[in-house]
Amino acid sequence: MERLAARVILLWGVRRVLLAVAAGAIGALAMPPVGFIAALFISFTLLTWLMDGSAVSPGAGIFSRAKAFFSIGWWFGFGYFVAGLWWLGNALMVEADDFAWALPLAIFGLPAFLAIYYGLATAVAGLLWSDGFGRIAALAASFGLAEWLRGFLFTGFPWNAIGYGVMPIPLMMQSDAVIGLFGVSALAVFVLSAPALLGTRKGAAQGLMLAGALSAAHFSYGAYRMSQAAPPARDAAALSVRLVQPVIDQARKMDDSDRASVFEEHLALSALPPQPGAKRPDVIVWPETSVPFILTQNRDALTRIGEVLQDGQILIAGVVRAEESAPGKLPLYYNSIYVIDSQGQIIAASDKVHLTPFGEYLPFEDFWNRFGIGNIVNMPGGFTSGNRRTLLTLPSGAIFYPLICYEAIFPFEIGADVTRATAILNITNDAWFGDTPGPYQHFLQARLRAVETGVPVIRDANNGISAFIDAYGQIVRGLDYNQKGVIDSPLGGNAVSTWSNYSRETYFWLIIIALSVIAVISRIGFKIKLN
Structure with missing residues (x-):
């Protein structure tokens, strides 16, 4: 793992860009109809290492750091959205005589725009980047915010938010009832990026333990809530x-x-x-x-x-x-x-x-x-x-x-x-x-x-x-x-739930704050070591 991480971190130029695009495209395999969740672990592990390699000298200004991190996130997002949304071009072929000219805009133009969200996410995370598990907390918080923004800016388009990739079956969907799609997306990025810690070792024990605890909570709550599910309605009076x-x-x-x-x-x-x-x-x-x-x-x-x-x-x-x-x-x-x-x-x-x-x-x-x-x-x-x-x-x-x-x-x-x-x-x-x-x-x-x-x-x-x-x-x-x-x-009944949009949004912001605190503390410790 360490040798592989080193090779990725030291990549430069075109090969670095191509790997970022490929890492994003691999992640799209977690979405239906493929549903290969492991693809997201590969995707975010590679992204974390690429960001490790994007770090510039400690004396560089904020703009230089942000630019370097934004670039890698944008290419990653471009690969992810092209691979996940290429099918939108099919709508243009229904009336190909009128709209075939716009096919490149649908296949590449929209992904290029959506990739800005992921570029901004990595730029923000880069400002808090460190050498421990705090850096994946920064990545998780910034991706959670990016997905949240993607949900409503410019009328919104939260299609294929990262959280969907970790909720393919009902057992794994139930956390969504508590923390919502964007909360799941933020915590998912932390868990999905955790294997990258094995390649750099620093903060691996703490990061992997926290990722394991989050995964256990995700599955445990899913099992608990599914145990409350009633069998399909068989009432003759049901609609x-x-x-x-x-x-x-x-x-x-x-x-x-x-x-x-x-x-x-x-x-x-x-x-x-x-x-x-x-x-x-x-x-x-x-x-x-x-x-x-x-x-x-x-x-x-x-x-x-x-x-x-x-x-x-x-x-x-x-x-x-x-x-x-x-x-x-x-x-x-x-x-x-x-x-x-x-x-x-x-x-x-x-x-x-x-x-x-x-x-x-x-x-x-x-x-x-x-x-x-x-x-x-x-x-x-x-x-x-x-x-x-x-x-x-x-x-x-x-x-x-x-x-x-x-x-x-x-x-x-x-x-x-x-x-x-x-x-x-x-x-x-x-x-x-x-x-x-x-x-x-x-x-x-x-x-x-x-x-x-x-x-x-x-x-x-x-x-x-x-x-x-x-x-x-x-x-x-x-x-x-x-x-x-x-x-x-026949129609079945509603679930017993005390959660609401307000509570889900509240928990989402608490998650972002908690991840940000971890990232800031790690960044402060990192800067002290550098000095």
């Missing part, structure tokens, strides 16, 4: 929900001549009889933008829905909602959810609040329009965001907390009113991304929202992955990617 996964190709959804048949495919799946002995579904769910036209402008379509639904059944469908704006201006369009009863009447609705930049709306639209650049989603004027999130109350009294597609990746955007909900409803259309890692990564993030809130998640996707997820992140029933069909399941 029965059907998820429709139609697997409609994105090109078909955008073809005017095919929209009627797409609509009928959804209806045909909705009308399938339940399995022998199973209860008729009370609620049927269709995925995001499943209705391929403006439903309120097509009364015949609402009549067809009423004909297919049996008395008392409810349809919850992803739709595009149109609303008249000022005279002479284009209507406002919303990415929405409708609740429709067996009479074909719309009885509740909710709009998407957090839109996807460049997909559903253009930031600085006037600027981009000068160059002929528009949204990926072909909607005149783009989508308009809803003013607030409206909970969906069904005639049965059940309450669904709606998250449309991308909204499920933001932990802190789920309000305290989620505790009133029977379930979180996440509808999405991941067909834009094809059979790539994207849908699998998105699914993992939706599962973690169940763990954090203690509320089951109903997730319905056009082509997968659709599933009923209990309050502990366990998959009760599901459909694999590109598996056309329906699944019926």
Whole structure:
């Protein structure tokens, strides 16, 4: 280990940059669908040694130190995000004639921007760098802060936060309920970087003991909380929900001549009889933008829905909602959810609040329009965001907390009113991304929202992955990617939890403070030794 560490520390020039990129790319293997957690240990061990080699002479100024550390973190982040997010380019190929030119921006441009967060993390950590285990505490605190910032700056994009890589199964997800995604990310970086101490020996005993204690606590709390999980609901009175996964190709959804048949495919799946002995579904769910036209402008379509639904059944469908704006201006369009009863009447609705930049709306639209650049989603004027999130109350009294597609990746955007909900409803259309890692990564993030809130998640996707997820992140029933069909399941109950967004954020800051104190004390001791 020491010989390997020395070789990495002494690397210079292009080989140093290439190893940083490779270290980041290796770390992305921990994310779905691969889920190779050991990759993150390799990744952060190499990053720690590379940072050891980035240290400049003790007399160098703050700017010089920060620049050296920022560079290695940026290249590391660039490799991580290219390897983990390359699939975003697939969305541009749905309408390749219009957007193929932007493929390099999606594959390399976005990672180059996101890598700035990791560059800033290593720059801050570098200012507190020492030769003991305090340096991995500095790295952990700064990465935790970077992931937290990535969650909300510039509308936020916390996709593939480091914490997701150490929470692939329910046993390993439960810490998220206490300290949240960003708290898990910070402590994970400490544990993942700990093997680097074996290569330099200084502070190895203390660092490895603390990393071992954190790992033991992570697994122990997971086992304890999982022991509280109730078996799947079998109550005959429980609300029965059907998820429709139609697997409609994105090109078909955008073809005017095919929209009627797409609509009928959804209806045909909705009308399938339940399995022998199973209860008729009370609620049927269709995925995001499943209705391929403006439903309120097509009364015949609402009549067809009423004909297919049996008395008392409810349809919850992803739709595009149109609303008249000022005279002479284009209507406002919303990415929405409708609740429709067996009479074909719309009885509740909710709009998407957090839109996807460049997909559903253009930031600085006037600027981009000068160059002929528009949204990926072909909607005149783009989508308009809803003013607030409206909970969906069904005639049965059940309450669904709606998250449309991308909204499920933001932990802190789920309000305290989620505790009133029977379930979180996440509808999405991941067909834009094809059979790539994207849908699998998105699914993992939706599962973690169940763990954090203690509320089951109903997730319905056009082509997968659709599933009923209990309050502990366990998959009760599901459909694999590109598996056309329906699944019926009774809804289970909520988890017993005393945690909230406020408590998770409080614990996150306590973790950052504790790690920072360790890093500062270690840095002070290091400077005393140098003098």
